[in-house]
Amino acid sequence: MSGDQLTITNGRNIITTTPDAITNIEPAMDPAPPNTTPLPNPQSSPPPLVEPPPPPPLTPEQVQIQARVTAIEQQINELQQKIDESQMRDQLARQRGSSSAxxxxxxxxVIELDRLIAQRTNLLRQLR
Known part of the structure; x- marks a missing residue:
């Protein structure tokens, strides 16, 4: 028996043994995939971060349109609350067996809501 040390590497494991102890070497069942990730090059610098330019300032006409859109959105929110309340009252009236106005x-x-949404959509198209 030899006193020499033998180091075996199979890509994942490092085994230190003696040459006399090795009798049967079989390939691994699932070899490790090669590392294909490229290492960063310390010589190259990362690309500079480029921020998009700020949007151009709004024209006075666009400011007016934006103000109208904001006012219409407020009306839409109020109208949606009225619709919710009206639907609840209608449902309660139906549960009681009475008709509801x-x-x-x-x-x-709902018709007014549709009209406001169409108006807001047209204004937003003008802002593009």
């Missing part, structure tokens, strides 16, 4: 009111609110 809220159904017609809700329909009017």
């Amino acid at each position: 809220h159904t017609a009111r809700t329909r009017r609110y």
